[in-house]
Amino acid sequence: MDRIIVATHKAAPAIGPYSQAVIAGDLVFTAGVLPIDPESGHVVGEDITEQTGQAISNLESILEAAGSSLYQVVKTTVFLADMGNFAAMNAVYGEFFASNPPARSTVGVGPLAKGAMLQIDAIAVR
Numbered sequence: 001m002d003r004i005i006v007a008t009h010k011a012a013p014a015i016g017p018y019s020q021a022v023i024a025g026d027l028v029f030t031a032g033v034l035p036i037d038p039e040s041g042h043v044v045g046e047d048i049t050e051q052t053g054q055a056i057s058n059l060e061s062i063l064e065a066a067g068s069s070l071y072q073v074v075k076t077t078v079f080l081a082d083m084g085n086f087a088a089m090n091a092v093y094g095e096f097f098a099s100n101p102p103a104r105s106t107v108g109v110g111p112l113a114k115g116a117m118l119q120i121d122a123i124a125v126r
Contacts, residue, residue: 001024001025002024003022003023003024004022004023004024004066005019005021005022006019006020006021006022006023006028006062006065006066007019007020007065008020008061008062008064008065009038010038010061010062010064010065011033011038011058011059011061011062011065012033012034012036012037012038012041012058013038013041014031015034015113015114018031019031020033020062020065021062021063021065021066023066023067023126026125026126027123027124027125027126028063028066028067028068028122028123028124028125028126029121029122029123030059030062030063030121030122030123030124031121032079032119032120032121033055033056033058033059033062033119033120033121033122034055034058034112034113034114034116034119035050035051035052035053035054035055035058035116035117035118036054036058036114036116037054038058038061042114043114043115043116047088047117048080048082048085048088048089048092048117048118049088049089049091049092051116051117051118052088052089052092052093052118053092055116055118055119055120056070056092056093056096056120059120059122060096063122063124066124066126067126068124068125068126069124070096070097071100072124072125072126073097073102073122073123073124074102074103074123074124074125075102075103075104075105075122075123076102076103076104076105076120076121076122076123077104077105077106077107077120077121077122078093078104078105078106078107078118078119078120079107079109079112079118079119079120080106080107080108080109080117080118081108081109081110081111081112081116081117081118082108082117083108085117085118086106089106089118102122
């Protein structure tokens with residue numbers, strides 16, 4: 001099975017030796033997506049609401065570059081630097097995945113790259 005590397009300028013570039021996403025067969029595996037503005041390269045927002053919206057917008061751009069979409073996501077993992085932000089993150093997440101949401105795990109973690117409050121990765125079909 002061939003692997004296809006996905007890269008788009010519509011989302012923040014990888015900040016290390018990894019790809020934004022990899023296509024393997026009919027599946028798309030994204031890296032952990034941070035709430036980084038693709039143009040400035042900086043984390044956006046001072047609160048979890050803004051950061052969640054930006055991270056999911058970046059995720060959406062990566063999935064579209066891979067020939068997929070948020071609707072085709074089957075699993076996400078949300079990494080939160082502070083589980084106290086769960087309810088606010090969940091509210092924004094629910095706006096993007098309003099119907100037939102994917103399976104999800106949410107994990108409390110230590111500090112994230114660039115001081116972000118969350119990171120989200122996904123597996124989608126295409």
